Amino acid sequence: MSGRGRRFLIFTLQGDRYAVNVENLSEVMETPATFPIPRVSQAYLGVMNFHGAPIPILDLASFLSGARPTRSGRILVLNHKVGSLALRIDTVERIVSDIRGLEVQPDEGPLVRQSILFNKEKIPLLAVEMLMAELEEEVRTGHSKIRRNDATKAELQ
Amino acid sequence: MDMSQYKDLFVSEVREHLQGINEAVVALEGAPEDREKIDFLFRMAHSIKGMAASMGYGEMAELAHKMEDLMDRVRKGTIGFLAGVADLLLEGSDLLSVMLNDVEAGGNGSHEILDLVQRLTGYTPLPQGESPLPAQAPPLGEPGLSHPDQDKDTALPEPRQQEAVREKPDASASHNVRVKTEVLDSLVNITGELITHKNRMISLAGDLHAPTLSEAVTDLSRLVRELHDEVLKVRLMPFATVADRLPRMVRDLAKKSGKEVALQVCGKELELDRGILEGLADPLLHILRNAVDHGLEAPAERIAAGKEAVGTISVEVCREADRMLITITDNGKGMDHRRLVAAAVEKGLIRQEEAAVLSPQQALMLICLPGFSTATQVTDVSGRGVGMDAVRASLQAIGGSLGIESAPGTGSRFSLSLPLTISIIQILLVRCASLEVAIPVTKILRTVDLRKDAVLTRGKRKYFRLGEDDIPLVSLHRLLDLPLSPIKGESVPAVVVEMKGRMVGLVVDRLVGQQDVFVKPLGSPLNRMKGIFGGAILGDGQVIFIIDPANLL
Numbered sequence: 001m002s003g004r005g006r007r008f009l010i011f012t013l014q015g016d017r018y019a020v021n022v023e024n025l026s027e028v029m030e031t032p033a034t035f036p037i038p039r040v041s042q043a044y045l046g047v048m049n050f051h052g053a054p055i056p057i058l059d060l061a062s063f064l065s066g067a068r069p070t071r072s073g074r075i076l077v078l079n080h081k082v083g084s085l086a087l088r089i090d091t092v093e094r095i096v097s098d099i100r101g102l103e104v105q106p107d108e109g110p111l112v113r114q115s116i117l118f119n120k121e122k123i124p125l126l127a128v129e130m131l132m133a134e135l136e137e138e139v140r141t142g143h144s145k146i147r148r149n150d151a152t153k154a155e156l157q
Numbered sequence: 158m159d160m161s162q163y164k165d166l167f168v169s170e171v172r173e174h175l176q177g178i179n180e181a182v183v184a185l186e187g188a189p190e191d192r193e194k195i196d197f198l199f200r201m202a203h204s205i206k207g208m209a210a211s212m213g214y215g216e217m218a219e220l221a222h223k224m225e226d227l228m229d230r231v232r233k234g235t236i237g238f239l240a241g242v243a244d245l246l247l248e249g250s251d252l253l254s255v256m257l258n259d260v261e262a263g264g265n266g267s268h269e270i271l272d273l274v275q276r277l278t279g280y281t282p283l284p285q286g287e288s289p290l291p292a293q294a295p296p297l298g299e300p301g302l303s304h305p306d307q308d309k310d311t312a313l314p315e316p317r318q319q320e321a322v323r324e325k326p327d328a329s330a331s332h333n334v335r336v337k338t339e340v341l342d343s344l345v346n347i348t349g350e351l352i353t354h355k356n357r358m359i360s361l362a363g364d365l366h367a368p369t370l371s372e373a374v375t376d377l378s379r380l381v382r383e384l385h386d387e388v389l390k391v392r393l394m395p396f397a398t399v400a401d402r403l404p405r406m407v408r409d410l411a412k413k414s415g416k417e418v419a420l421q422v423c424g425k426e427l428e429l430d431r432g433i434l435e436g437l438a439d440p441l442l443h444i445l446r447n448a449v450d451h452g453l454e455a456p457a458e459r460i461a462a463g464k465e466a467v468g469t470i471s472v473e474v475c476r477e478a479d480r481m482l483i484t485i486t487d488n489g490k491g492m493d494h495r496r497l498v499a500a501a502v503e504k505g506l507i508r509q510e511e512a513a514v515l516s517p518q519q520a521l522m523l524i525c526l527p528g529f530s531t532a533t534q535v536t537d538v539s540g541r542g543v544g545m546d547a548v549r550a551s552l553q554a555i556g557g558s559l560g561i562e563s564a565p566g567t568g569s570r571f572s573l574s575l576p577l578t579i580s581i582i583q584i585l586l587v588r589c590a591s592l593e594v595a596i597p598v599t600k601i602l603r604t605v606d607l608r609k610d611a612v613l614t615r616g617k618r619k620y621f622r623l624g625e626d627d628i629p630l631v632s633l634h635r636l637l638d639l640p641l642s643p644i645k646g647e648s649v650p651a652v653v654v655e656m657k658g659r660m661v662g663l664v665v666d667r668l669v670g671q672q673d674v675f676v677k678p679l680g681s682p683l684n685r686m687k688g689i690f691g692g693a694i695l696g697d698g699q700v701i702f703i704i705d706p707a708n709l710l
């Protein structure tokens with residue numbers, strides 16, 4: 001077992017604090033140039049050229065609340081083992097470790113299974129695997145797209 | 158002595174030897190007196206025994222030893238190369254393959270071998286006189302002798318290998334080198350990145366209006382192109398990598414279904430990209446399964462129809478420009494296109510009015526619709542698992558296409574058209590609203606620039622005339638969920654592609670141009686997006702998506 005314990009990055013989103021396990025991240029960066037992605041929801045800012053790989057950027061606030069996406073803030077690039085995705089968040093506050101009296105406890109919420117208790121504050125821990133599963137399902141089914149494509153299929157018949 | 162450093166080489170060489178055994182056994186079933194093949198089988202078993210013993214894999218060595226002993230009896234003429242011998246050797250080869258997989262995964266290759274060893278040692282021809290194998294066709298099943306894994310023996314092994322042996326047909330062994338496939342993949346990736354950066358330099362040189370720089374970039378482009386061609390050649394592997402496994406597979410399928418099948422394979426020496434070969438294995442397996450199970454008739458039925466008892470399946474490979482064509486032809490009962498249409502209507506897959514306008518060839522393609530199957534019963538050989546819809550989807554995923562011809566009583570022909578490579582492709586860049594997307598040139602039937610008065614309307618549908626055909630026009634904006642934009646200018650650019658088995662004109666805002674791109678696979682979640690083939694980075698750093706028109710709907 002590593003003596004460093006788990007490390008969490010604490011970030012803000014629309015005034016709320018969230019945490020994400022640092023193991024799930026590969027880089028924190030400014031918002032880069034993006035290019036449009038076809039057939040996805042407006043929560044995606046676009047796709048960026050990340051060291052030669054096409055990586056889509058999802059505005060996490062827009063995805064969670066339906067708010068209009070924005071380019072301000074910071075970009076968290078997920079570890080490629082988790083997925084090919086980057087998240088736009090508002091600000092990065094700090095990195096904390098669970099060897100400093102930090103507690104991880106079960107919790108429930110949208111994309112949340114656990115929280116961390118830090119300085120007596122309960123901070124929801126983003127369940128990255130849940131997020132990826134939801135995004136895959138949305139991309140695969142694309143409900144709003146199906147209606148339009150049904151119309152096109154009818155055109156061909 | 159630590160032998161682990163030699164493990165990869167051991168696995169690679171034994172796998173080649175086992176493949177050699179499979180091929181030689183099947184060949185001997187057709188020509189049991191072939192002295193060279195008999196000696197070859199003996200040598201292969203002997204070599205495996207020696208290699209396994211030196212690596213410390215005692216059970217593998219023991220099993221190979223008993224196979225060698227059996228072949229020694231054949232070699233000395235004590236017994237003939239009978240059906241029982243063929244089955245025991247193939248069973249031994251299968252078991253050695255299982256043990257080899259265990260070694261590869263880090264195990265010691267240990268497995269229960271006693272039963273097979275006893276049967277190899279105690280083999281005697283059947284009391285009533287087991288007849289030597291007939292020439293031409295593989296024999297029918299022999300009661301009491303079966304493979305340990307009846308499902309596994311019909312599976313086509315992956316062409317992927319730990320090491321690729323680059324061997325030209327006329328090259329001497331001393332000119333071969335073993336290269337890890339990961340190294341080949343890495344070479345292609347680096348070359349692909351070079352192409353991306355070359356495109357970037359061309360773009361920059363154009364912006365800077367620097368003739369000297371442009372000249373240097375032109376020279377660089379030529380060298381990168383040559384490097385690209387050479388690297389792709391290194392990745393090419395002969396079709397034999399897949400085809401050499403087919404005789405054994407067809408033999409086992411024929412035994413299971415009680416049919417007699419002669420398989421002919423032509424063009425094994427032609428080479429395809431390793432990635433294409435990997436993607437080709439499953440569709441080819443399914444088509445062959447169908448050919449044996451549904452295409453060819455049982456011997457009695459064939460004789461009653463005035464045909465030879467032995468059915469024929471031929472697999473032919475040929476190169477046509479930058480495509481590889483693979484045709485699988487059987488002389489079985491064929492398909493009746495009218496019956497296929499009736500079945501599709503009955504299953505609700507198409508409407509009666511759609512059925513009325515289908516050509517015979519379009520009707521045959523109905524078997525590729527999801528949920529379509531005319532098999533009246535599910536058999537152990539085919540009729541379950543992936544269907545022809547999956548075959549077509551698999552081929553499209555590697556940039557290929559499928560054509561079907563068939564006539565009742567005569568047989569069927571499946572034509573597979575494949576690109577030579579999938580990692581670096583030529584695309585046509587098109588603009589739709591704010592988006593530029595790429596369409597692989599191999600997916601494009603033609604491009605048209607229609608005058609506005611050439612766009613005709615029938616009800617709500619727009620179309621144009623191309624020769625004798627009415628080609629429906631569909632907005633690519635709509636397919637890509639982009640806002641529709643009014644047609645500007647005097648003409649309507651469109652890209653004619655195949656969708657749902659018919660030609661369709663995809664209307665775009667502008668045809669931008671063609672170029673080579675290095676295809677970047679998309680990871681999760683975008684890899685779940687239907688109709689998107691991959692991504693690419695252009696010379697100006699722009700990220701674009703490559704669409705697969707056939708799967709956009």
